[in-house]
Amino acid sequence: MKVLLFCDPGIDDSLAIIYALQHPQIELLGIVTSYGNVSKKQATLNAAYLAGLAGRSDIPIISGAEFPLSGENIIYYPEIHGPDGLGPIRPPSTIQGNYQGFMYLYKVIEDHLNEMVIIDVGRSTSLAAAFNLNRNLMEKVSRVYLMGGAFLTPGNVTPLAEANFHGDPIAANVVLKYAKEVIISPLNITNQAIVTREVASYIYSAAHSVFKELIPPITEYYAAYYRKMNPGMRGAPVHDVMPFYHLLNPSFVITKERKVTVLTCEDGRGTSVADLRNSSKNDGSRRHIGLQFDYRHFISDFIKTMTV
Ligand code: BDR
Numbered sequence: 001m002k003v004l005l006f007c008d009p010g011i012d013d014s015l016a017i018i019y020a021l022q023h024p025q026i027e028l029l030g031i032v033t034s035y036g037n038v039s040k041k042q043a044t045l046n047a048a049y050l051a052g053l054a055g056r057s058d059i060p061i062i063s064g065a066e067f068p069l070s071g072e073n074i075i076y077y078p079e080i081h082g083p084d085g086l087g088p089i090r091p092p093s094t095i096q097g098n099y100q101g102f103m104y105l106y107k108v109i110e111d112h113l114n115e116m117v118i119i120d121v122g123r124s125t126s127l128a129a130a131f132n133l134n135r136n137l138m139e140k141v142s143r144v145y146l147m148g149g150a151f152l153t154p155g156n157v158t159p160l161a162e163a164n165f166h167g168d169p170i171a172a173n174v175v176l177k178y179a180k181e182v183i184i185s186p187l188n189i190t191n192q193a194i195v196t197r198e199v200a201s202y203i204y205s206a207a208h209s210v211f212k213e214l215i216p217p218i219t220e221y222y223a224a225y226y227r228k229m230n231p232g233m234r235g236a237p238v239h240d241v242m243p244f245y246h247l248l249n250p251s252f253v254i255t256k257e258r259k260v261t262v263l264t265c266e267d268g269r270g271t272s273v274a275d276l277r278n279s280s281k282n283d284g285s286r287r288h289i290g291l292q293f294d295y296r297h298f299i300s301d302f303i304k305t306m307t308v
Pocket residue numbers: 010011012013037121122147156162163164239240
């Protein structure tokens with residue numbers, strides 16, 4: 001499956017990029033890098049660093065957003081993702097890459113329209129901007145996979161809101177309103193997509209790829225933050241891997257099809273809203289909310305992909 005990825009690497013974004021680079025059924029058509037976990041500049045460098053390590057410096061690294069659609073200022077998250085977004089790893093400050101401007105994403109989409117999907121695992125600013133600049137083309141993309149939201153479960157930046165939807169709720173609503181079909185991986189499932197220290201060590205011992213040295217230190221850095229917040233947690237949730245897993249393993253994720261909106265008001269900012277009452281039914285909205293998945297299958301797929 002061909003994928004145009006929007007992201008903000010970030011540790012779990014980086015694991016998703018590694019997963020995508022290594023999975024035999026995924027072809028990354030381009031990586032659009034934006035602000036979020038780190039600055040847009042650092043996200044761009046990190047994506048180029050990972051592509052370069054895989055010998056894939058040919059993958060277009062496309063310049064995304066630096067700020068939310070509202071233009072407001074933002075904060076980054078070094079305490080979660082490390083000073084450069086890769087835990088303790090410090091990539092070089094200049095890296096060769098196939099750097100492209102924002103409008104290049106339309107070329108990628110036009111060239112592959114009928115055989116590609118979009119995965120967005122960051123604030124949705126860049127993807128929403130792409131819709132706002134050329135809605136006619138963007139509405140033709142068959143499916144958009146989003147990591148975002150928390151449905152009737154606690155958020156991770158506020159009691160109710162998840163970080164990607166909270167970071168740019170206006171953008172999330174643009175995508176949720178205009179995309180042809182949206183498959184959402186919210187915290188409901190991604191919080192359970194945990195990579196333990198044992199799994200990371202096993203990957204280190206069994207992997208042959210250039211990424212083997214990277215996986216234990218970055219997951220451990222990420223897990224240390226989660227342990228601090230939730231003592232007793234057994235590892236780190238790899239949120240951003242989930243949309244890739246869902247794309248490739250749809251029968252292992254249970255979804256409900258419901259219209260979704262994101263609150264933009266100050267108090268409830270970023271809260272994802274859908275009618276999940278027992279009495280509600282699939283509504284034909286083509287917005288599919290992931291609510292359960294098969295962890296054993298997920299983790300064996302993750303290990304298999306990371307140990308090639
Ligand atoms: C999401 O927020 C980011 O910090 C992570 O990379 C992930 O995309 C989880 O809420």
